[in-house]
Amino acid sequence: MIDSVVELALIGAGRMGRMHLRALDPAAERTRGVRVTDVVEPVDEAREALRDSGYRVHGTLADLLGTRRPDGVLVAAPTDRHTEVARAALAAGVPVLCEKPAGLDWREIEETGRVAAERGVALQVAYWRRFVPAMVALRERVLAGELGQVLHVVCAQWDGAPPPPQFRRSSGGAFVDMGVHEFDVVRWLTGQSVTSVVAVQTPALDPSARPDADNAQALLGLSGGATAAVSLGRHYPSGDLVTIEVFGSAGHERSTVLDPDDGDEPMLDALARQAESFAELVRGGPRRGAGTADAVAALQDAAHAAEAVTET
Numbered sequence: 001m002i003d004s005v006v007e008l009a010l011i012g013a014g015r016m017g018r019m020h021l022r023a024l025d026p027a028a029e030r031t032r033g034v035r036v037t038d039v040v041e042p043v044d045e046a047r048e049a050l051r052d053s054g055y056r057v058h059g060t061l062a063d064l065l066g067t068r069r070p071d072g073v074l075v076a077a078p079t080d081r082h083t084e085v086a087r088a089a090l091a092a093g094v095p096v097l098c099e100k101p102a103g104l105d106w107r108e109i110e111e112t113g114r115v116a117a118e119r120g121v122a123l124q125v126a127y128w129r130r131f132v133p134a135m136v137a138l139r140e141r142v143l144a145g146e147l148g149q150v151l152h153v154v155c156a157q158w159d160g161a162p163p164p165p166q167f168r169r170s171s172g173g174a175f176v177d178m179g180v181h182e183f184d185v186v187r188w189l190t191g192q193s194v195t196s197v198v199a200v201q202t203p204a205l206d207p208s209a210r211p212d213a214d215n216a217q218a219l220l221g222l223s224g225g226a227t228a229a230v231s232l233g234r235h236y237p238s239g240d241l242v243t244i245e246v247f248g249s250a251g252h253e254r255s256t257v258l259d260p261d262d263g264d265e266p267m268l269d270a271l272a273r274q275a276e277s278f279a280e281l282v283r284g285g286p287r288r289g290a291g292t293a294d295a296v297a298a299l300q301d302a303a304h305a306a307e308a309v310t311e312t
Contacts, residue, residue: 006072007035013049023268024275033279037055079101079172079177090112095278095282097126098123122281123292125289126274128267129184135185138244138246142190147249148249153226153229158235160236160237165206169210172302173213174213176299176306180302184298192224192226194223197219198218213309215234217232
């Protein structure tokens with residue numbers, strides 16, 4: 001491993017994979033200690049599109065590991081392949097930064113965490129909102145008691161347009177695909193766990209995308225006595241929107257994480273910060289991102305919401 005720069009292989013060049021490539025593009029100068037050198041992409045057309053990109057391109061993880069060993073892998077493969085790919089890399093002794101949720105069942109994530117622990121290999125789950133500076137500052141204020149006792153938290157994520165039907169059918173549904181971000185933020189921000197959930201959703205307008213929903217809402221009871229609302233939607237034509245609002249006994253704060261007027265830059269910045277944190281972990285430094293227990297809890301909460309759903 002190069003001391004100054006951690007070299008990563010990106011697994012999966014779909015929409016999220018391309019976002020990571022943009023975030024870590026050396027020309028953008030967002031990072032100094034980490035870079036992507038290799039891309040693994042099994043789809044011929046997507047792989048051909050990367051031939052002149054400057055990355056070493058491979059068809060499979062086995063092809064990559066048969067030629068070189070990166071310092072770590074960034075797993076951005078489809079959700080239903082997270083477990084398979086992450087464990088294969090960990091089994092080879094390669095540290096893993098895996099896109100959320102890191103599996104379709106929380107038991108899969110638990111087992112992947114055991115694989116990492118048994119081999120002594122770093123595993124981090126990519127909950128990038130933990131690296132948004134405004135979110136970090138809000139969490140510090142909340143945990144320091146500056147807003148008083150937390151009474152209610154509102155998290156909203158509305159995408160500009162739905163992903164392709166094939167992805168929606170295999171991604172676990174809105175509460176798993178989208179909602180795990182919100183469930184993780186609620187726990188990370190307040191230090192409280194989810195104790196109860198009531199949920200309602202509207203089936204996808206496109207029948208070929210079902211059982212996914214276009215509109216999914218959940219009301220949560222939290223262990224410290226607060227409540228939280230999670231609002232998810234697939235149709236916000238202006239562009240992706242992510243907001244969070246905290247109501248406390250001594251104050252209130254609302255933060256916009258993503259706004260259509262700002263484009264992707266806030267997310268790209270957070271992805272770059274997240275990659276730097278992973279590079280620090282690979283070098284033997286402290287963990288600043290989400291670990292196995294965090295990912296398990298977020299997916300358990302999402303599963304409970306999905307099980308509690310009443311359809312409109």
